[in-house]
Amino acid sequence: MHVMTGKDAVGGGLRERKKRATRAALAEAAVRLAAEHGADQVTVEAISAAAGVSVRTFFNYFDSRDDAFVVVDSDASERVRQAFLAAPPGLPPLEALREALAAELREAERQHELWSLHARVLRSAPHLLVRNLGAQMADESGLAEAIARRIRAGDGSVPSESDADRATPGLYPRLLAAVAGTAVRVSVQHWCERADEVSYADVFREVFDLLAAGLPAPAR
Amino acid sequence: MHVMTGKDAVGGGLRERKKRATRAALAEAAVRLAAEHGADQVTVEAISAAAGVSVRTFFNYFDSRDDAFVVVDSDASERVRQAFLAAPPGLPPLEALREALAAELREAERQHELWSLHARVLRSAPHLLVRNLGAQMADESGLAEAIARRIRAGDGSVPSESDADRATPGLYPRLLAAVAGTAVRVSVQHWCERADEVSYADVFREVFDLLAAGLPAPAR
DNA sequence: ATGCAAAAATGCACGACATGCAAAATTACG
DNA sequence: CGTAATTTTGCATGTCGTGCATTTTTGCAT
Secondary structure: OOOOOOOOOOOOOHHHHHHHHHHHHHHHHHHHHHHHHOHHHOOHHHHHHHHOOOHHHHHHHOOOHHHHOOOOOHHHHHHHHHHHHOOOOOOOHHHHHHHHHHHHHHHHHHHHHHHHHHHHHHHOOHHHHHHHHHHHHHHHHHHHHHHHHHHHOOOOOOOOOOHHHHOOOOHHHHHHHHHHHHHHHHHHHHHHHOOOOOOHHHHHHHHHHHHHOOOOOOOO | OOOOOOOOOOOOOHHHHHHHHHHHHHHHHHHHHHHHHOHHHOOHHHHHHHHOOOHHHHHHHOOOHHHHOOOOOHHHHHHHHHHHHOOOOOOOHHHHHHHHHHHHHHHHHHHHHHHHHHHHHHHOOHHHHHHHHHHHHHHHHHHHHHHHHHHHOOOOOOOOOOHHHHOOOOHHHHHHHHHHHHHHHHHHHHHHHOOOOOOHHHHHHHHHHHHHOOOOOOOO
């Protein structure tokens, strides 16, 4: 029931602002405590206390304890969808998606600090990493819908929502959305382990080149 | 003292047999109860009672309640790796992987009855579907290693383990392994929703055709 | 500012999940 | 048959998550 609709635009009322502040405080407390004492040693009570609210209030904001650790930047996926739909009409879907993701990832590289903290927590808690995949899958559905919309309006026409898009997307949109998510995950993972050797932009480009080429056997 | 280390070997002592029987009984009871009353309405107590053991014993076999619903056929991933490595040398990696997965999925289709039951449970419980993804991700690492090994021995030589393979796989093996897992997931997901319209084999083939073609914009 | 209605926070009770520990039951083996 | 190893079980404990009624805070009109 805490869907936090698209009204993330700067809050007008005091209520909205306070709600987001509380939510942010809970999430930040959760991550900081997890980074210090280990994720599974952090109780809801500790998180709530650190955020200055009651335990019951915690569950008013998060459906489960683990949800406080996962990053749900709902704006990011929306930006990617918009950038994808706004790409030049002639561009193939995979290329349009590559550009949209690249732009968003460049943007995300600015908050490198908080991102790194989350990464450390998730690395030591595979259980939470699975949760993140769940969030990623939720985005997948929306992205698949956007892909279906763009394909439907393959010509230069303006892609707008229609009832047909709301229905279950076809196989191709789903596959492309899922593969794109996988590509991001793998590239980030690979780059994190060899950050000194290569730039992320290069890894990202190589991954999408491989996908566009049909994953051919690499030259030896 | 016979070899008999793997617990998947048939027979053995009465103890081993009873343990596997209990585990199977718990898993089956969990799925059947979930299919009837809904996954989140099935308590550990009910599962244990249906299997004829105590609640405590349930947790001796499964780390969590949800684990009773996920399929953890650990032998399956090993079979896929072996089939992949045993594929004709000339075959491109993606094709070899396609064949290996197809063979395993055909094998799994024999227990179509139980599998279909699982599918229904997972469809109504996205939470459990994520659990299955977690198991899939665990396999990803081992599969990436096998891919690296096969590529290293690109000629007809016998692919055997080496120290180099134990190291972190390169970008390509990881990507291929991850994309393959994603392909399986998407195809299963898509098929589950339209089981009446198309056969799974067709969906599976189409997905890999799309991947091999570089995910081109579909004809309209 | 003041009173009122809507929304949020809180306390409390309750059931389910999950783990550790020790006793009892079952199995393996000489 | 007797002993050791393994498994099962009950019990205690702590945490998770939810429903409900109550209190507090906020928005708004007067």
